[in-house]
Amino acid sequence: MRCPFCGHEETQVVETRESDEGDVIRRRRRCLSCDTRFTTYERAEVTMPSVVKKDGSRAEFDPAKMRASMMLALRKRPVSLEQVDAALQRIEQKLRSSGMREVQSSKLGELVMRELKKLDKVAYVRFASVYRSFEDVDEFSRLIKEI
Incomplete structure (x- = not known):
């Protein structure tokens, strides 16, 4: 030095x-x-994978963005901030341990949905309805029956 x-x-x-x-x-x-x-x-310097969006563009992983979308789905739901932080940490840990340099945004969305499903079913449905871009009520009904 x-x-x-x-x-x-x-x-x-x-x-x-x-x-x-x-x-x-x-x-x-x-x-x-x-x-x-x-x-x-x-x-220790640990880098998160880049996010590959649907249009093929790449963006830096932004935990604040992921937190904001989860908080929007969890709005007015009985879930503590500690539970949200723990879920975010689990997602980040999975990404870090994967060793991937890039992750598809769809994979990231699936990880978020998996964590939301554990936290709150209503938040899961809210996030899934926007994330999966439901076209009609039948798709929405199938998701609710799946739960």
């Missing part, structure tokens, strides 16, 4: 501590040239 003060290439780690959550490591370092101390932080 290069010293931010004098630019010397060699530094020594004096102290290492892990954060309470365990996701960040804090290191106190000392420059071997100017003897100045400074702190660095290490964090």
